[in-house]
Amino acid sequence: MSRQTDVILDLCRTLPPTRTAIVHPVKPNVIEAAEEAARERLIVPVLVGPAARITAAAKEASVDIAGWEIVDTEHSHAAAAKAAELAASHHVGAIMKGSLHTDELLGAIVRADSGLRTERRISHCYLMSIGSYPKPFIITDAAVNILPELLVKADIVQNAVDLWRVVFGDERPAKVAVLAAVETVNPKMQATLDAAALCKMADRRQITDCLIDGPLAFDNAINVEAAREKGIVSQVAGDADILVVPDIEAGNMLAKQLTFLGGAEAAGIVLGARVPVILTSRADNERARLLSAALAVLLADARAKGRLK
Known part of the structure; x- marks a missing residue:
């Protein structure tokens, strides 16, 4: 049966997947979330974090990441900063939170020298x-x-x-x-x-x-x-x-x-920066993760076409 939020996924069918920096994806559930979105042609994952730990997490999740770009960094702080740099240079069009604190990720995005701030509060x-x-x-x-x-x-x-x-x-x-x-x-x-x-x-x-x-x-x-x-x-x-x-x-x-309690579907996204930011949670099911990625795709496309400030 069709659901109200199917419109979000339907709108993405005609759009190319968005290159997305997955920040510090050192836990299997983060790799799985990236794989789900990639399988649905919503994103092209760019894994940013310690390469050895990323590879180990992918092995534990039984996900083949051989074709994915990995940007090796020392730790989560460096991964957040590198993801912001990749977004500012247009190497990626969206950012997805991995296994790090939200404050750590958003702190790198809102820094005055990040190149990602706009006139808006995120x-x-x-x-x-x-x-x-x-x-x-x-x-x-x-x-x-x-x-x-x-x-x-x-x-x-x-x-x-x-x-x-x-x-x-x-x-x-x-x-x-x-x-x-x-x-x-x-x-x-x-x-x-x-x-x-x-x-x-x-x-x-x-x-x-x-x-x-x-x-x-x-x-x-x-x-x-x-x-x-x-x-x-x-x-x-x-x-x-x-x-x-x-x-x-x-x-x-x-x-x-x-x-x-109410069984609502929820897709979460952070706005106000020059790229959308996907905040996934370990409590999110696959549907919620896909809908959140789809929102990022739509927002990235709208910004590329000048529909967003």
Whole structure:
């Protein structure tokens, strides 16, 4: 049976695979994830890390990497720096996290001299699909920015809107719900103040290509009846495409609850750098890993064609 997120894989069928730096792939599960994406013609793996440990991991995973490029580095810090260098020089068009800490990888990407920074703050998006909601939706930011201030949230919103446009096109603006515990502005709750400010920033075109409303509680952001019961008149309430959480803890809990209790599919990607960054997790299944790689392919293609800043 077709799933909502099949559109992501379908869009990649006509695109060439993206050369992707797999950073410090010294564990079998990372090699397996790279092999899955390569088998589906989503990526061409470039393995960056200690060559001996990479070879040992591939042997343990029973994956033949004889035809893959290996860039030998001493350790994970060097692998992260080398991957950033390969991306800045256009040798690769995407980066995939291997067996190293997320902070270590992203630290190499956001360095002032990396060549990968843009005017935007980097942020993470989960593109999710669940049977109880009629369309895919994005949760952001649940993995990178811990307690984002207003201007960081503006970048988080714009990154998510850009992802939405790449995957689903420009036929209509994305509907962005800025979440809080309540749907009214309360000066004692910073999330509600930020939500109101983001709405005004969109009015002034500091944030573009979306309809944005907030503060909205989760129920009236995704359920029309809940919004109607609260008397909320909005083009976004009950029909959100993008859910902007107040902080990383709220986003992480929400995404994992939907995934592990609700059976949602989730594909994760980091945006805001000059190349997309795939953050795989040991808890991800093959489908999630493939969808995340497919998002990277679509984003890399959009940037190459000038559709992304």
